[in-house]
Amino acid sequence: MKHWINQHAQALRLVFGRMRHRLLATLVMWCVMGVTVCLPAILFVIVDNLNRLTGNISTEPQISVFMKLDAEPGSITRLQQWLTQQKDVARVTFISKDAAWKQLQQKTAGAINLDKNPLPDAFQVAPRNHDPAAIEALQSLIQKQPGVELAQMDATWIKRLYAILELSKKALLVLVGLLGFALLAIIGNTIRLQVVTQREEIEVSKLIGATNRFIRRPFLYAGIVYGLGGGIAALLLLAGVIQLFNYSIADIAALYASDFHLGMPEPFVCLAIILIPVALGWLGSYVAVGRSLAKLESSR
Amino acid sequence: MIKFDQVSKRYPGSEQILRNVSFSIEPGELVFVAGASGAGKSTLLKLIAATERPTSGTVLIGNQNVSKLRAAALPFLRRKFGLVFQDHKLLYDRNCFENVALPLYINGITGHEAGKRIRAALDKVGLLGKEKAMPITLSGGEQQRLAIARAVVSRPSILIADEPTGNLDEGYAEEIMGIFYAFQQVGVTVIVATHDQHEIANSGARVLRLEQGTLTA
Ligand SMILES: Nc1ncnc2c1ncn2[C@@H]1O[C@H](COP(=O)(O)OP(=O)(O)OP(=O)(O)O)[C@@H](O)[C@H]1O
Ligand SMILES: [Mg+2]
Numbered sequence: 137m138k139h140w141i142n143q144h145a146q147a148l149r150l151v152f153g154r155m156r157h158r159l160l161a162t163l164v165m166w167c168v169m170g171v172t173v174c175l176p177a178i179l180f181v182i183v184d185n186l187n188r189l190t191g192n193i194s195t196e197p198q199i200s201v202f203m204k205l206d207a208e209p210g211s212i213t214r215l216q217q218w219l220t221q222q223k224d225v226a227r228v229t230f231i232s233k234d235a236a237w238k239q240l241q242q243k244t245a246g247a248i249n250l251d252k253n254p255l256p257d258a259f260q261v262a263p264r265n266h267d268p269a270a271i272e273a274l275q276s277l278i279q280k281q282p283g284v285e286l287a288q289m290d291a292t293w294i295k296r297l298y299a300i301l302e303l304s305k306k307a308l309l310v311l312v313g314l315l316g317f318a319l320l321a322i323i324g325n326t327i328r329l330q331v332v333t334q335r336e337e338i339e340v341s342k343l344i345g346a347t348n349r350f351i352r353r354p355f356l357y358a359g360i361v362y363g364l365g366g367g368i369a370a371l372l373l374l375a376g377v378i379q380l381f382n383y384s385i386a387d388i389a390a391l392y393a394s395d396f397h398l399g400m401p402e403p404f405v406c407l408a409i410i411l412i413p414v415a416l417g418w419l420g421s422y423v424a425v426g427r428s429l430a431k432l433e434s435s436r
Numbered sequence: 437m438i439k440f441d442q443v444s445k446r447y448p449g450s451e452q453i454l455r456n457v458s459f460s461i462e463p464g465e466l467v468f469v470a471g472a473s474g475a476g477k478s479t480l481l482k483l484i485a486a487t488e489r490p491t492s493g494t495v496l497i498g499n500q501n502v503s504k505l506r507a508a509a510l511p512f513l514r515r516k517f518g519l520v521f522q523d524h525k526l527l528y529d530r531n532c533f534e535n536v537a538l539p540l541y542i543n544g545i546t547g548h549e550a551g552k553r554i555r556a557a558l559d560k561v562g563l564l565g566k567e568k569a570m571p572i573t574l575s576g577g578e579q580q581r582l583a584i585a586r587a588v589v590s591r592p593s594i595l596i597a598d599e600p601t602g603n604l605d606e607g608y609a610e611e612i613m614g615i616f617y618a619f620q621q622v623g624v625t626v627i628v629a630t631h632d633q634h635e636i637a638n639s640g641a642r643v644l645r646l647e648q649g650t651l652t653a
Contacts, residue, residue, distance in 0.1 A: 340527065
């Protein structure tokens with residue numbers, strides 16, 4: 137056990153020694169990786185925050201049902217009954233044309249002066265299911281009921297937002313995949329170059345009895361340390377970007393009496409932002425060292 | 437014990453370098469491998485150290501047949517040997533201390549224990565004061581002694597040196613041979629390739645003489 141710890145501590149010491157030796161290159165590497173990881177993280181934060189925002193809004197969608205002006209009172213009660221029987225309907229509120237008229241006149245303080253009430257009787261229907269497709273189905277069903285002039289969905293924009301969010305989530309996945317490959321390539325190439333510069337040491341080590349595991353170990357640690365540094369850099373960058381964004385929208389948000397701001401992602405997401413590059417660093421160097429060692433072997 | 441039975445070696449694309457070589461070396465023996473340049477001395481030593489495999493015939497180290505050994509087991513066999521390479525193979529990007537440390541790290545020995553052994557090895561070859569020096573700043577003879585320190589630091593049971601006195605003047609050569617004799621005294625098997633007849637004549641040790649790939653004595 138002590139032996140095992142010694143060997144790993146030794147490999148880590150070696151890695152840190154080499155990195156201190158090439159401090160600038162190491163810092164540049166961390167920055168490059170940080171930016172690469174930060175890009176999808178920013179997109180994630182935006183999508184995540186919008187998602188939360190629509191989570192609040194989506195209790196709202198409603199269908200406004202306007203009756204024909206000449207609808208007889210019987211058809212109004214029949215429709216109300218029919219609506220309350222529908223499984224997809226959570227709540228129905230009836231707004232009589234008189235009530236609506238009174239409300240309008242109150243609001244405008246009698247500025248509108250008409251001798252006849254132009255408003256129709258109306259229902260506010262809250263659908264149970266907030267899925268845009270379900271709302272749309274309910275809306276067209278209501279539209280077909282007798283006496284209905286217009287059943288209007290006041291949630292079209294939510295539908296669009298949903299679509300955009302769905303699209304962004306897919307884009308995020310694609311971006312994560314592509315940048316993951318980029319990270320693998322960056323780390324793999326760096327490690328490959330290090331294997332080349334360490335070539336003599338590797339050859340001597342093999343001649344005097346080093347196992348492949350021993351030779352691979354410092355490079356794997358290098359990959360992990362690159363990943364760790366990159367992940368931490370990404371997190372710092374992300375925090376900086378979020379701060380900057382919140383600072384610059386504070387005025388605008390205040391104007392709209394909104395306290396909208398971007399928040400840092402949840403702890404487990406932050407952990408993923410660090411651990412994913414670590415895993416990629418390990419994988420990238422594992423592949424690179426394997427290939428480089430095989431090449432050294434065959435060139436002998 | 438080291439035992440060669442009808443061992444032949446050709447490198448990929450080369451002609452036959454060793455032909456039907458048979459001999460055995462007992463534990464604790466000191467043996468010279470002699471022969472003209474290109475006779476195959478280095479090749480013979482590489483076969484003993486299991487850094488090359490025979491084309492035909494059997495090489496037994498202890499009771500292990502090198503040709504039949506799995507690739508994963510080779511490193512552990514190689515750790516029995518202390519090697520002084522003909523071209524030293526020192527690492528010029530690190531100091532003397534770190535050069536000598538390499539075999540210990542490979543064996544998983546680090547820290548205080550390693551430091552003690554490294555200084556002992558450097559002391560034995562008279563380089564204790566040069567711990568921090570880079571190999572490139574050492575003289576030819578000092579580099580050779582550094583290579584010896586690296587070979588003995590992990591206390592191998594078999595010491596293999598390929599022309600360790602190759603480019604040294606007589607005084608230094610004798611000094612270095614003295615080191616090898618001292619190791620033989622404590623039970624280490626020592627195998628030295630040389631083309632210095634004088635050295636061999638002085639020692640009275642057994643000689644494996646190669647002539648164009650065949651053993652003549
Ligand atoms: N890796 C190799 N590939 C092909 N041929 C090789 C290889 N190594 C050695 N040889 C050939 O094998 C022959 C013997 O080489 P070796 O190094 O064993 O000789 P040596 O007796 O040690 O010579 P020297 O005294 O000059 O060191 C030489 O002709 C050399 O060209
Ligand atoms: Mg030679």
